Amino acid sequence: MKRTVITVVGKDSVGIIARVCTYLANNNINILDISQTIVQGFFNMMMIVDMSGASKDFEKIADELEQVGAEIGVIIKAQHEDIFNMMHRI
Amino acid sequence: MININEVIETNKMIEQEKLDVRTITLGISLLDCADSNLDELNRKIYDKITRIASNLVSTGNRIQKEYGIPIVNKRIAVTPIALVGAAACKSVEDYVSIAKTLDKAAVAVGVNFIGGYSALVSKAMTESDRLLIESIPMALSQTERVCSSVNVGSTKTGIDMNAVKLLGEIILKTAEATKDRDCIGCAKLVVFCNAPDDNPFMAGAFHGVTEGDAVINVGVSGPGVVKKALESVRGADFETLCETIKKTAFKITRVGQLVAREASRLMNIPFGIIDLSLAPTPAIGDSVAEILKEIGLEEVGAPGTTAALALLNDQVKKGGVMASSYVGGLSGAFIPVSEDQGMIDSVEAGALTLEKLEAMTCVCSVGLDMIAIPGDTKATTISGIIADEMAIGMVNQKTTAVRIIPAIGKKAGERVEFGGLLGYAPVMSINRFDCGDFINRGGRIPAPIHSFKN
Numbered sequence: 001m002k003r004t005v006i007t008v009v010g011k012d013s014v015g016i017i018a019r020v021c022t023y024l025a026n027n028n029i030n031i032l033d034i035s036q037t038i039v040q041g042f043f044n045m046m047m048i049v050d051m052s053g054a055s056k057d058f059e060k061i062a063d064e065l066e067q068v069g070a071e072i073g074v075i076i077k078a079q080h081e082d083i084f085n086m087m088h089r090i
Numbered sequence: 091m092i093n094i095n096e097v098i099e100t101n102k103m104i105e106q107e108k109l110d111v112r113t114i115t116l117g118i119s120l121l122d123c124a125d126s127n128l129d130e131l132n133r134k135i136y137d138k139i140t141r142i143a144s145n146l147v148s149t150g151n152r153i154q155k156e157y158g159i160p161i162v163n164k165r166i167a168v169t170p171i172a173l174v175g176a177a178a179c180k181s182v183e184d185y186v187s188i189a190k191t192l193d194k195a196a197v198a199v200g201v202n203f204i205g206g207y208s209a210l211v212s213k214a215m216t217e218s219d220r221l222l223i224e225s226i227p228m229a230l231s232q233t234e235r236v237c238s239s240v241n242v243g244s245t246k247t248g249i250d251m252n253a254v255k256l257l258g259e260i261i262l263k264t265a266e267a268t269k270d271r272d273c274i275g276c277a278k279l280v281v282f283c284n285a286p287d288d289n290p291f292m293a294g295a296f297h298g299v300t301e302g303d304a305v306i307n308v309g310v311s312g313p314g315v316v317k318k319a320l321e322s323v324r325g326a327d328f329e330t331l332c333e334t335i336k337k338t339a340f341k342i343t344r345v346g347q348l349v350a351r352e353a354s355r356l357m358n359i360p361f362g363i364i365d366l367s368l369a370p371t372p373a374i375g376d377s378v379a380e381i382l383k384e385i386g387l388e389e390v391g392a393p394g395t396t397a398a399l400a401l402l403n404d405q406v407k408k409g410g411v412m413a414s415s416y417v418g419g420l421s422g423a424f425i426p427v428s429e430d431q432g433m434i435d436s437v438e439a440g441a442l443t444l445e446k447l448e449a450m451t452c453v454c455s456v457g458l459d460m461i462a463i464p465g466d467t468k469a470t471t472i473s474g475i476i477a478d479e480m481a482i483g484m485v486n487q488k489t490t491a492v493r494i495i496p497a498i499g500k501k502a503g504e505r506v507e508f509g510g511l512l513g514y515a516p517v518m519s520i521n522r523f524d525c526g527d528f529i530n531r532g533g534r535i536p537a538p539i540h541s542f543k544n
Contacts, residue, residue, distance in 0.1 A: 005097055035094045046094040059155055077101065079158035081092060086344040088096040 003032065003081045004051050004058070006065065010074025012043035020047070020076065023068050027061060028053045043074070048081065104159055107318045108376045109342060111349045112311040112369050113163040114150050115290035117297035117362065118142050118304050120169040120206075128178040132191040135174070139166060139195040139204075142304050142359070147200040149356045153349055161349065162511075166196065167295035167307075168206035176218035182225040189229035189236050196235040203278075205295035207238040210285070213247040213534065215256075223253070226260050230275035231267035237278045237293035241285040243480040245487045248537040249283065254480065255529050257281050258473030262496055265465065269498035272506040276495040277428075277460060281476050283483030283490045288363050289419040294456075294491055305362035306354045307419060310346030311369040312338075313378050316406075320384040331385065332405045339366065339409030347414040365419030366410035367455060368402075370430035372513035378402075378423050379432025390433060391442030399423060400453035420489055422455030428508065428515030429460055437516045444475075444518050452482055457491035462506045462515040465498035472496065474525035477535075485538050 008020060017034075024031060029049050036045040054061060062078040069076030103109040123134035143166055150164040168174075171188055179185045189207055196204040207229055209219040226238050240257060243249035261276055268275035280294040287298020290307035297305070319338045323330050346364045354361035370378045379390045385398045403422045411417050425447065427433045436442040444461065451457045457479050463472075476492045483490030495515065497506045502519035 005092065007097055007101060009101075033091060037094055037098075039098060044094065044098055046097050048091065059152075062155060077158050080156050082348055083157040083159060083345060084092045084097055084100055086348045087100055087341045088092065 002052065004049050005079050005081045005084060006047040006049055007077050008045040008069065008074050009042055010069070012038075013073070016043070016072060016074060017045065019068060019072055020065070023065065024049060028055050029061070101158070103312070103315045103341075107312070107314040108373060109312040109315050109345070110160040110162050111308060111346055113165050113290050113292075113309040114146070114161060114349065114353050115165045115167050115295055115307045115309065116143050116146050116304065116359065117167045117288070117301055117307060118169075119297055119301065120174045121299070124174055124177055126177045128184055128187065131175065131178045132187060135188065136191050136195050139168070139192070140198050143199040143201065145357060149353055152356070153352050157348065159345055159349065163202055165201050165290070165292060165295065166199070166204045167290070167297045168192065168204065169297050169299065170206060170208035170210055172209035172216075172219045172222040173299065175222065176216070179218060179221060182221055182228060185222050185225035186228050186232060189225070189233050192236050193233035201235070203235050203237050203292045205237040205239065205292050206297060207236050208240060208296045210241045211250050211253045212241050212244040214250055215253055220256070223256055223260055226279060227263040227267040227275065230264050230278050237295065239280040239282055239285065239294045239296060241282040242476070243283040243484050243535075245284060245484050246537055249477065249480045249484055249535040251477065251529070251534050252532055254473050254476050255470070255532070257476060258469040258471070258529065261472050261494060262469050265496040265498050272508060273495050273498055274508050274512070277493065277508055277512050279493065281480075281492045283480040284488060286419055286489055290365050291367060291369065291420060293493065301362070302360060304359045306350060306357065306359050307362040307365065308346045308350035308353070309365040309367060309369065309419065310342050311367070312342040313368045313370050313381055314375045315342060316368065317375070317377070317381045317384050320381065328401070332401065335402060335405035336409035339406040340413045343410040343413035361416070363416045363418030364410070364414040366406055366417055366421040367419070368406055368423040370424060370426065371511055372429055372431055374431055377430045377432035378425055379430050379436060383432065389439050389441035390436040391446045395446065396449050396453055399425070399450050403454040420455040424456060424459060425450055425454060426460035426493075427518070428462070428513045429511065431513075434514070434516060437518060444520055448478060448482070451479065451490055452486060455489055457483070457493075459491065459493050460495070460512070460515060461493070462495045462497045462517045463520050464501050464517055465496050467496050467520060468524070468526070470526040470529040471520065471524070473529040475520070477529070481535070484535075
């Protein structure tokens with residue numbers, strides 16, 4: 001299973017998580033973990049998801065998530081979790 | 091499982107501190123293209139490069155998307171052309187036809203530079219080596235993406251002073267041939283001592299004869315990340331300073347290792363090495379000079395600069411070797427003048443001279459890099475500068491290089507503009523005394539003694 005990290009950064013507002021989760025559910029992406037924090041006044045959310053059953057390929061989902069972010073005024077990125085594992089785990 | 095702070099840290103490095111993978115360089119052996127018929131040779135070279143590198147750029151872009159890390163350059167390095175072309179090339183024009191083929195192949199696969207228009211002459215030149223070197227001004231003025239390098243010395247062989255003398259003249263001719271474009275030809279020509287076979291960084295990249303048929307080498311970068319990390323330990327002692335650089339270098343290199351492995355897997359080409367160099371760009375915040383200032387220097391060139399650079403270079407390596415089992419290439423801090431805004435500022439402030447830069451090259455890769463000098467500099471003086479730098483490499487068993495740009499029609503204090511990653515460079519003044527009689531002796535400098543180290 002190749003897990004993906006989705007990050008959402010921006011000004012806090014009503015419905016951000018709902019919007020992202022709806023998109024993920026519509027595309028058959030399973031959420032494994034969610035955490036959030038406020039850094040320097042900005043809303044930071046991280047989701048670890050499993051895309052192995054996803055209905056579209058990674059590139060398409062990354063682009064569409066970016067689009068969802070643009071619509072609600074936040075920045076959404078999807079990255080394979082390996083980049084974080086490599087950097088922070090020996 | 092990864093936590094949110096780690097994710098935020100990584101993305102901050104990428105988004106705010108300009109962490110990137112500077113280059114994925116695909117090395118391709120052209121030895122099996124050798125042919126005594128020039129047209130046939132050109133055809134084989136073009137076919138092999140375009141076949142093996144066909145998906146290099148798309149692979150780089152795919153990795154960039156999947157991991158969210160910018161991969162700035164996708165490049166190709168080939169076997170030194172003086173070897174490949176020896177049987178077919180009987181004139182300077184013959185060699186230039188190969189340069190044009192390389193340029194065409196680079197355009198076809200979409201890479202911005204292709205390195206390997208090179209000759210290895212650390213002891214002496216063959217006739218074909220000499221022809222290739224003599225063709226460099228024409229080759230670099232008639233192509234856009236071809237990079238050239240010549241290895242003129244090594245610790246084991248000494249320095250070929252005939253080649254050093256010739257290259258002084260060639261550098262001037264290359265500047266003259268490209269003077270309508272701010273002498274940019276010289277920015278694509280490197281003279282080496284102890285050149286590594288697996289360097290992924292341009293302009294000095296070539297695919298060494300000790301390498302396999304094709305290999306993926308990756309150069310990481312991130313001076314901005316190191317600078318930012320050091321901001322948090324201002325005033326702390328050297329141990330803390332060193333620890334911080336090491337940890338940061340580890341993290342940067344791990345990203346390179348991931349990208350290299352993934353590129354190797356997707357292209358089905360073996361992974362060679364990670365080059366640990368800290369490579370600056372002209373962008374603000376992407377500067378090695380700013381790290382040196384953060385360590386505690388008012389300007390680069392101030393007393394203490396060489397020590398600070400030695401420390402930085404060593405800690406980057408110590409952190410990096412832990413992160414990847416295969417480290418190679420140049421692996422050190424680059425100190426080009428034109429590609430680093432902080433270095434340019436220090437030159438323009440009068441803090442940094444050519445002589446101090448030469449001292450700095452004793453403790454770091456790679457050498458006198460991207461330095462503009464007055465256009466009326468004599469060829470023998472350029473050869474003298476090259477000889478000095480080669481001697482440093484030879485005696486200290488390290489790679490050194492000279493990439494120097496005589497700015498035709500310009501004097502010290504003026505500027506040359508290259509644009510893009512190459513940036514601009516202030517023309518630096520050089521020592522006005524003559525070394526013609528030294529350079530004109532001919533022959534070679536013997537290899538140094540390997541004991542009695544003092």
